[in-house]
Amino acid sequence: MGPIALVLVLIVLAWRWRLGRIVRERRPAWYWYLTGYPVAVVRVLASWRKVAQLNDLSVTHKPTRAVLGGLAVKGEALRPIAPRISFPRPMPNGLSVVVQLHPGQTPVPFLVAADALAHAWRMFAVRVTSPERGVVHLVATAADPLAAPGAAPGSSPLSLLAALVGLLENGRAWVMDFRRVAHWLIVGATRSGKSTLLARLITELAPQPVALIGIDCKGGMELGIFAPRLSALATNRREALAVLSALVVDMQDRMRTCRFAGARSIWDVPEEQRPIPVVLIVDEIAELFLTSGSKEEKAEAEQCSTYLLRIAQLGAALGLHLVIAGQRVGSDLGPGITALRAQLGGRVCHRVNDPGTAEMTLGDINKDAAIVAQSITPDEQGVAVTASDEGGWVRGRSHLTTVADAQQAAARYAGMTPHLPGLPRALEAIDGEEGAE
Numbered sequence: 001m002g003p004i005a006l007v008l009v010l011i012v013l014a015w016r017w018r019l020g021r022i023v024r025e026r027r028p029a030w031y032w033y034l035t036g037y038p039v040a041v042v043r044v045l046a047s048w049r050k051v052a053q054l055n056d057l058s059v060t061h062k063p064t065r066a067v068l069g070g071l072a073v074k075g076e077a078l079r080p081i082a083p084r085i086s087f088p089r090p091m092p093n094g095l096s097v098v099v100q101l102h103p104g105q106t107p108v109p110f111l112v113a114a115d116a117l118a119h120a121w122r123m124f125a126v127r128v129t130s131p132e133r134g135v136v137h138l139v140a141t142a143a144d145p146l147a148a149p150g151a152a153p154g155s156s157p158l159s160l161l162a163a164l165v166g167l168l169e170n171g172r173a174w175v176m177d178f179r180r181v182a183h184w185l186i187v188g189a190t191r192s193g194k195s196t197l198l199a200r201l202i203t204e205l206a207p208q209p210v211a212l213i214g215i216d217c218k219g220g221m222e223l224g225i226f227a228p229r230l231s232a233l234a235t236n237r238r239e240a241l242a243v244l245s246a247l248v249v250d251m252q253d254r255m256r257t258c259r260f261a262g263a264r265s266i267w268d269v270p271e272e273q274r275p276i277p278v279v280l281i282v283d284e285i286a287e288l289f290l291t292s293g294s295k296e297e298k299a300e301a302e303q304c305s306t307y308l309l310r311i312a313q314l315g316a317a318l319g320l321h322l323v324i325a326g327q328r329v330g331s332d333l334g335p336g337i338t339a340l341r342a343q344l345g346g347r348v349c350h351r352v353n354d355p356g357t358a359e360m361t362l363g364d365i366n367k368d369a370a371i372v373a374q375s376i377t378p379d380e381q382g383v384a385v386t387a388s389d390e391g392g393w394v395r396g397r398s399h400l401t402t403v404a405d406a407q408q409a410a411a412r413y414a415g416m417t418p419h420l421p422g423l424p425r426a427l428e429a430i431d432g433e434e435g436a437e
């Protein structure tokens, strides 16, 4: 045995004995590049023609009918031609392939075939996107990167109104950026991870020059822990109404400021005159919209719905942002909910109790996203499908943020809580009225 062969045998033995396990634990990406990726490349290249043919991704250039001796003959086309694919490019937890579509092909059959491709290549999932006309990108992930809950990174310096809330399936950071997508809807069944995501969001926004306002009609049980950093917290519908009406008045002031400055949004107003951005968080929207049926409660709920809709329609350019969270967003919450949902361009859907809820949360943006959201299991707490009207969707998992972490952040940045004119007065007036009754 020559010296090179001997070295190779020793490497293989060391690998099998211990080295492989150590690399796998300490450097999972290297382990993938050294072992999984080469095998996956062979599988992709070897199976592509067959997989493409079985899943209707191939086209036939020869007609399936021919005329033989004056007779029209119908039969199987002889040579289905699979679209051309690039050499699979390595990614830290998978690979990506670029497919050049044949003229007349669309990405739709590739979306349908995603599961079949994942099975053929022995991958966890294959996601299909089409970033440009005539081209489809297949991104295959080897293992679920969201299987284990991720700890929150220590600090995350991002731009104003952007919050690093978790990790995406494609290995990127999950960022909720209110400057790009102004309003968000967060849906999930009990124990699916909604409150944890809200806690993470507030923890990320707390150090920023932003006013945070809470509406939590479950008596403030969820958002109460952030009270030191909230510019206002409404804990029942009457207080919510006062907060919302004050915000609508504030919105008109902001419009005036923009008009005098000749600006189309507060971001074009000179910094020293610019009003502070506001993020209004509503936890459990159903508590705000569902009533006992009394005339007074119904009128309050309708008014809340109208104010929220106005803020959603006009607030983006004025620095007023909404985060609406709840277990359901069905039409049983009243006619206003569908109109409001249409204005909430960002969507996050955790595990839900029924397909209808996933459909209502994501269906109008992307049908596939709604289907994937339905496959989230009770063990996958914090896992969600996130989508926006900018297009595209992806699975993600929020960074686990405990109540203690969130409380600590709220207390640490309490000094940054801005005073918004009109808001506290409105709440005091309500409390005063209740006290007088």
Ligand SMILES: Nc1ncnc2c1ncn2[C@@H]1O[C@H](COP(=O)(O)OP(=O)(O)OP(=O)(O)O)[C@@H](O)[C@H]1O
Residues within 6 Å of the ligand: 149, 150, 188, 189, 190, 191, 192, 193, 194, 195, 196, 197, 381, 382, 383, 397, 398, 399, 400
């Ligand atoms: N990203 C995450 N990673 C790991 N575990 C999580 C994550 N998010 C939530 N959990 C776990 O799931 C539990 C329930 O989460 P959470 O309280 O956020 O759910 P919820 O949807 O708000 O439920 P409820 O509506 O009952 O308040 C948490 O106590 C936590 O242990």
